[in-house]
Amino acid sequence: MSVLIxxxxxxxxxKKASHEALTYGAKIAEQTGDxxxxxxxxxxxxxxxxxxxxxxxxxxxxxxxxxxxxxSQVYTKVIxxxxxxxxxxxxxFSNNSSGKALAPxxxxxxxxxxxxxxTALPDISNGFVVRKAVFSGKAVANVAxxxxxxxxxxxxNAFTISTSEGTAEVVPFNATVDAPKTKIVGSTKTxxxxxxxxxxxVVSAGRGLKGPENWKMVEDLADELGAALACSRPVADxxxxxxxEHVGQTGIAIAPNLYIAIGISGAIQHLAGVNRSKTxxxxxxxxxxxxxxxxxxGIVGDAFEVVPKITEAVKKIKGH
Amino acid sequence: xxxxxxxxxxxxxxAKIAFTDNNTKFAEAGVQWIINPYxxxxxxxxxIELKEADASTTIHLATVGGADAEPIIxxxxxxxxxxxxxxxxxxxxxxxVAAQLAAIAKxxxxxxxxxxxIDYNGGAVGGMLAELLDLPYIAxxxxxxxxxxxxxxxxxxxxxxxxxxxxxxxxxxxxxxMAEARIPNMRGIMAARTKPLKVVEPANIxxxxxxxxxxxxxxxxxxxxxxxxxxxxxxxxxxxxxxxx
Numbered sequence: 095m096s097v098l099i100x101x102x103x104x105x106x107x108x109k110k111a112s113h114e115a116l117t118y119g120a121k122i123a124e125q126t127g128d129x130x131x132x133x134x135x136x137x138x139x140x141x142x143x144x145x146x147x148x149x150x151x152x153x154x155x156x157x158x159x160x161x162x163x164x165x166s167q168v169y170t171k172v173i174x175x176x177x178x179x180x181x182x183x184x185x186x187f188s189n190n191s192s193g194k195a196l197a198p199x200x201x202x203x204x205x206x207x208x209x210x211x212x213t214a215l216p217d218i219s220n221g222f223v224v225r226k227a228v229f230s231g232k233a234v235a236n237v238a239x240x241x242x243x244x245x246x247x248x249x250x251n252a253f254t255i256s257t258s259e260g261t262a263e264v265v266p267f268n269a270t271v272d273a274p275k276t277k278i279v280g281s282t283k284t285x286x287x288x289x290x291x292x293x294x295x296v297v298s299a300g301r302g303l304k305g306p307e308n309w310k311m312v313e314d315l316a317d318e319l320g321a322a323l324a325c326s327r328p329v330a331d332x333x334x335x336x337x338x339e340h341v342g343q344t345g346i347a348i349a350p351n352l353y354i355a356i357g358i359s360g361a362i363q364h365l366a367g368v369n370r371s372k373t374x375x376x377x378x379x380x381x382x383x384x385x386x387x388x389x390x391x392g393i394v395g396d397a398f399e400v401v402p403k404i405t406e407a408v409k410k411i412k413g414h
Numbered sequence: 415x416x417x418x419x420x421x422x423x424x425x426x427x428x429a430k431i432a433f434t435d436n437n438t439k440f441a442e443a444g445v446q447w448i449i450n451p452y453x454x455x456x457x458x459x460x461x462i463e464l465k466e467a468d469a470s471t472t473i474h475l476a477t478v479g480g481a482d483a484e485p486i487i488x489x490x491x492x493x494x495x496x497x498x499x500x501x502x503x504x505x506x507x508x509x510x511v512a513a514q515l516a517a518i519a520k521x522x523x524x525x526x527x528x529x530x531x532i533d534y535n536g537g538a539v540g541g542m543l544a545e546l547l548d549l550p551y552i553a554x555x556x557x558x559x560x561x562x563x564x565x566x567x568x569x570x571x572x573x574x575x576x577x578x579x580x581x582x583x584x585x586x587x588x589x590x591x592m593a594e595a596r597i598p599n600m601r602g603i604m605a606a607r608t609k610p611l612k613v614v615e616p617a618n619i620x621x622x623x624x625x626x627x628x629x630x631x632x633x634x635x636x637x638x639x640x641x642x643x644x645x646x647x648x649x650x651x652x653x654x655x656x657x658x659x
Contacts, residue, residue: 104573165550166553167548197541198508198545199541201509202509202542208508210535210537211535228534228628230427232630235627276552278578279577280577282574338570352652366532375648390656391651399642400645403645407646408659
């Protein structure tokens, strides 16, 4: 029996979220006394044996030209074949862009219950109960999976990557691979240097910045912190910033290690998208801004004066 | 073109979240119910835009829910749906909902729904439905164009966007970028009263998961305020205390 972890990659580079999923899956295998195994589809430029550092013992590598671009229907059938042959009783995905399409499909195909967006290891003391955030982070739920085979997708940034000595056996897997029905005809990189959903640090700004021309100071701080940029909904709606930077209940939900909110009052819908951040810093000149109630650290002050000073202070502490 | 838009009833975005029955049930008292924003603002409105561009298009709505879901169905009809199906069952989990929807989702060119509901945040129904229907699935789409029988869809990926071409039929989950929210007008509200709303009895589907309990997150310790004249102190705290930078 095994715990099978899907390893997601983009253009051959394994995504950070996959390293989290590998660590998480290996820990589940430790709990259940099973072997942690991984499945990789398509060509990868990295050393797959090194995935053993996260605790997986075997990597099933399926290669086919048809797998070099992502198609959830094709991928699902291949992952199901690997899962069935390796006797997987738990299949782990990251709840990232690929996992959101794959985990539900694989669950149906394997007649397995799914918990999408797990935030902690399952409790196996009485069944298999997985914790996840619900009501847009305003509550947590415990969800019992009742089927023999179980599928779990792990929220991005919800589990710390651990590495140790270890090498995995890399085994080619011969699967039946269908021709994809979808065709990728283009791709673009978003303006930020760091992926918003995967970022450890996110610097975000709102209407308090008064206009798109004032974003340079926010970008400078983000650059200094190696952070992704984000914004509140009114800012995206006014087209000051692209919609793919809008974080909040109706935009993108994030859970970085550090979230810095500049000139954002903290409407309940905004909080619902960022409240899983580990540390929240709020900079706002209005001391009554509701965001201060959800913040860990705050500065009541004018962003135009405070933010450049923070950038300088970060430079100093980082020795730049 | 025949479009099916799947909609869910969710608590209003500002609803107070609390639980009853020893923290096993969501406390519904006093809660205002709305169409799940992703279903309404993005999936339904994009479907309406496609119909406006091609008058031969029909938009059907489907939901799984009791009679108390009818106000949100009527609102969706007022926005521009042509007819609606309500599977007469309380939604319990993603698979149960997807399996109920699959029974009425056959024969459509396009099945649209929001990327997730704002209450249980699973985002799983679209993928499950696609698998049950054996159709392609594009999750978290930000743009959709139709030309003949081909859909061109943009979807968000880590650090960027991909543009995908797929032949219809296809299942697509929608998010911000897809369309701009609308409000129903009086003519739509009046017309919605007479549009067909079919009630379908549910198929016998066994749930695969069960929500056993809920908790509210632990309260924050309170904000530590730092003087704007002493930002070095903030950076020191983030470095040494929070270990965040």
